[in-house]
Amino acid sequence: MTLLIDFTVIVILIIGIWQFREPLRAKNGNLTAALALFLAFTLVLYRQGIVDITTVVISLLVGGVAGLALARVVSMIQVPSMVAFQHGAGGVAAFLVSLVELSRTTHALNLVSEISGVLGLAIGSMTFSGSMIASAKLANKMHQAPQVLTHHNLFVILNFIALVVIGAISFIVPASVAPSLFVLEILLGIGFGVLLAIRIGGADMPVLISSLNATAGLAASLCGMVIENQLLIAFGATVAASGSILTYVMCNAMNRRIGKVIFPDYKPQKPFSKTTTRSPSPLKPEVNATTPTDLATELTDAVAAIQGAKKIIIVPGYGMALAKAQQDVAMLAQELTAMGKDVKYAIHPVAGRMPGHMNVLLAEAGVDYDMLVEMETVNPEFHATDLVLVVGSCDVVNPAAIKVEGTPISGMPILKAHEAKKVVCCNFDRKPGYSGVENSLYDQDNCIMLEGDAKQTVQGLLNSLSSTPTPESSEGPISDADADYTRADAALRTAKRIIIVPGYGMALAKAQEDVANLAGELIAMGKDVKYAIHPVAGRMPGHMNVLLAEAGVDYDMLVEMETINPVFEATDLVLVVGACDVVNPSAIEVEGTPISGMPILMAHKSKTVICCNFDRNPGYSGVENSLYLQNNTVLLEGDAKKSIQQLQKMLVAKTTPQESTPSTAMVAADATSESVAALAVAKSVIIIPGYGMALAKAQFKLVELVSLLEQRGVHVKYAIHPVAGRMPGHMNVLLAEAEVEYEDLLEMDDVNPLFGETDVAIVVGACDVVNPAAIESEGTPISGMPILLAQDAKRIIVCNLDTKPGYSGVPNPLYTANKTILLIGDARETISNLHAALRHIDV
Known part of the structure; x- marks a missing residue:
């Protein structure tokens, strides 16, 4: 019966992992795997007789609170670093359990358990240190380029020999001496992990993450053998197998051997001295000399190229993730599709900092999975493509990988963007990527460089396309x-x-x-x-x-x-x-x-x-x-x-025929100017989001405006009404998706006393929840309903579609207050216009 129960739990885990094959099922797969882990955890407690509720609850609370706290502060860009950190946590757990079991004198271990325990010490500690190095590199806490020591390979070999020797000796020494050797084994394992991980960087980081995934699973499986737990053995072996397969797939996609990744041919970098000079780069003077006029010309050329293209391939990279530009890229792709263009995304296996990083980012931005094309499939299409839009990618589109030998990326398969008729590069600058290899794509005649923040560049393209009439279509005039x-x-x-x-x-x-x-x-x-x-x-x-x-x-x-x-x-x-x-x-x-x-x-x-x-x-x-x-x-x-x-x-x-278009435009322009003037001198601002913001999908533009205000030293908070949105917590979820910090969201009872001292309250798509009639008029559907006291602020900017009543049908007197500025129209466009106008105002 025990074996049958264990087998059932293992099958549930495998079903969960199997669902990861398809993005649409991945969420269910995650929940299924979590269920399997919960069942395994419960079985272990029951079988080991651990029924002390205090111990169990405290352990669950400590682990749960720590995990929740980490998850809340980690953005999607930081997920690769978080994954590496979790691998390290698994390594720590494995070598600590192995150490405890090996050091216990109350019962004797058989030979298999002893061997497994010593291997668990070595592999667990190596996984821990290697994962911490990987996590630090991915989080920009360490220099991300490979760090190679003098005689690095010799140190690795000596460390490995020491691991084997100390591990072997631990079997024959007296029991009183063995614990010291076990601790030494752990320290050697930590050193071995550091030596292996520090010289892996750049495009090889996803391979490192995959291999650490495998070693974490292996360490857990060995730990299971020590404590004779079949579930832990099976779970660890499953993770080790999947990690190994993923490592192989990543190496195969990069045309790299795992040995070359672990033992690269890099030479130690000599420190620069006063007599050491860097080789001059002909590109840097051009970058420094780039003027706004040049950038405007390049943007115009890029827009013209995009308008003339019929087939477009977008190549996203880690720079897109850093700039948080995925939403803007998705909107640009939608605009291009609406213009009748064939648009695809080309995904390189090592784009991002872990396998599938780009897929997840683009899926979050609402990009259909069918639009994402793998490298092997898309590469033959580049030569027939009118335009390639590169967003934050460098090494994965660098022709030097296939044309130049002896570089860190030589032989690595790339996306052949250089074969397209036109290439538009939205990269921060012309500097090399993590490999340190100059990108020859930038020098091609068919390449247009749009340097700067990728998010702003893509927004510039989108705005230019939206405001520029398209050429006549073939369907008719x-x-x-x-x-x-x-x-x-x-x-x-x-x-x-x-x-x-x-x-x-x-x-x-x-x-x-x-x-x-x-x-x-x-x-x-x-x-x-x-x-x-x-x-x-x-x-x-x-x-x-x-x-x-x-x-x-x-x-x-x-x-x-x-x-x-x-x-x-x-x-x-x-x-x-x-x-x-x-x-x-x-x-x-x-x-x-x-x-x-x-x-x-x-x-x-x-x-x-x-x-x-x-x-x-x-x-x-x-x-x-x-x-x-x-x-x-x-x-x-x-x-x-x-x-x-x-x-x-x-x-x-x-x-309204009595109002001509010019006068309407003038009113809108005056209202925008008045709003910008109020925001330019404001020191405190409260944002009030409503369901209209959700309908207009304006939350991401709103966050950009808030970011600009905070850069200007403005103190900004969000006021959340309990019934804003269509269900409790709706606004919180929408704003969390836009990466608003939870601490910036204030409940009604907390924020209402602050309105009187607030310089500007910005209402975005909210009506009834800020309607003073709720507290001033009787007999209406909202009479007596608590509201956000926006009317107490010194100035009020209302970004609503119109001045009609909300769902209650009660007219809102806030719209006619003397201190209210009405910005009528689509909230997304209104906020975008405010952001654009405020950017040109000096601090």
Whole structure:
């Protein structure tokens, strides 16, 4: 029975590890593996008779609090360092347990256990010191380049011999002497780990991390043999095997032998003296001489190259992680995709500081896993690629690796970005990467260098692309598209009854919030708006319902197919967003197709149909959509999100004809200038985030603004209302994702007394939670509700979409207060404009 239970726990662990093969299952894999470890932990306590609740609880609290504290302060960039640290912790545990068991005199160990114990001492201590060195290098606490001593190999060999000799002697000396030898074995193991780890650096760091993963597992397995615990043996062996396989895969991907990684050919670096001079670099004077004009010219050239490209490959690197630019890179990729370009990400095996580092960062930024392409697959495509965008990468795109011999990266496979027609490098400077090898890519005629902070550079590209008209598409002249939008705008204005048909294309474009905003605008204009939901819209039952509910659409507005179909004929306008097969009349008019006989939404029967679909291509059925050919259909091709945003802008621009566009722009400019003036002299600022911030996805831009304010010496805190967001803790989670420190988030009771002494309160997408009517008026839905006392601040900046009431329906008098500055519009754009304007104000 015991063996069966152990086997079951081991199987659970293997299932957890197996799920790590796919990113979508990785989270479940982590939880499954954690469950296996918890079960193993419980079994050990039960079998060993450790039932003293005080001891167990104290141990759990110490370990749990320490782990939680570390996890909270570690950002995604620091994860590789944290992983190395955890390997070291495993090594410490292994050699300490081995030391205790070997030193005990109450029971004798068999020969296998003794050998395992001595090996556990050596491997555990080596893993500990090697991991600490790796962690320090990855955390920039140590020089990250390889550190090679004079006669380094000799020291390694002598240390290894000493380990073997001392370990062997420990078997034959008296029991009273053995503990001293065990301690000496540990010290030698620590020294051995240091000697091995200090001369590994740069591109070889992921290999070091993988190998330490293997040795940590091996040490744990040996520890299990000492204490005769089958679960620990199996768990440790599984980790050792996976780490060894990963080490092999990493070495194979880099065309390196593990022996060359552990025993590299580096020579000790001679210290520089007054008589020692560095070889001159012809690039450095150019870097120092770069002027703003040069940078502007290069940016213009880069934007022109991007606009002219059809196929683009993005190469992310560790510099992107350091600059925290992954969100901006993802947004730039979305912009390029919306422009009709083919965009992929090329992932080098050693990009980042541990295997999979780039994949995790980009996944966090919302990049689809299908867009990430491994080196072997993407390399043949570079020569046919119009443009490669390098973001924070150096060694992994350095042609010297395949053209120059005798360097630390010679022979290492690289991403062949240099073969593309154009290369845009968004790197901090022209200096070599961790290998110390000059990057010849920077000197190629087809390379445009955009030096500086990668985050700001990518934002500059994104802003330039957004504000620069794109060339004419092959589908037809731009004037035709303008005419289609004008026709669609006129139809929306004259329609009284409107039905919106959402589809999977809306989900792909992440346009649900924009659709909800447009629907809100139409309802405000007095129109009757409903959503028609097809049973198979989306990728699972209820997919559209969930997406629209997340966007704040009332459930009562969603109508099922059987109920809505009789209504289409009397409907003035149907707005199709990313749907094709479910509104294709061919399903009921043509026989012998994959969708023949399938019930559809009868959108074609309405007076006018506006289709916001990516293109005219058939849906998944492969059947041409005859709806596109009807005379009453207006087809707005392209990214659904941008199409909907454009329709809303046109509606808003003409809703108040007495206000011309120039005057509106002047008002916005004046409000922005007034806000910047207030922030420029402020010493204390409180940010009040709300659900509108979440809808606009403005949290990352907000953090950039806060960072700029803090650089100017401003004291900034966030005020969190208990019901901000759509569930308790919603704002905390959103801001934590944007890497806001938990200590900066203040609860309502703590922050309300501070508003009176605060120079500026910035409201971002919040309404009811800062509405003074809650405490000043009776008989309203929010009367008596505690609010954040933003009205007590000296100045108030409100970054909301409009001045309409919140969900309570109660007008907000804060908007009309004399000390309030209204910045109306998309919160993300508003915050971005504030940030850009404030950057130009001297401290």
